[in-house]
Amino acid sequence: MQLRIALAAANNVKPTEDPVFFLAGGPGQSAVEAYPQIAA
Helix, strand or coil, rough: CCCCCCCCCCCCCCCCCCCCCCCCCCCCCCCHHHEEEEHH
């Protein structure tokens, strides 16, 4: 099994401790390719 991970650094001086997980949905949607839109 291959696992692709994208890590986006916090842009806040004091980030929250809880991580955010983004799971892509739908056929052909890649969370790794979609995360820049979420991080913006």
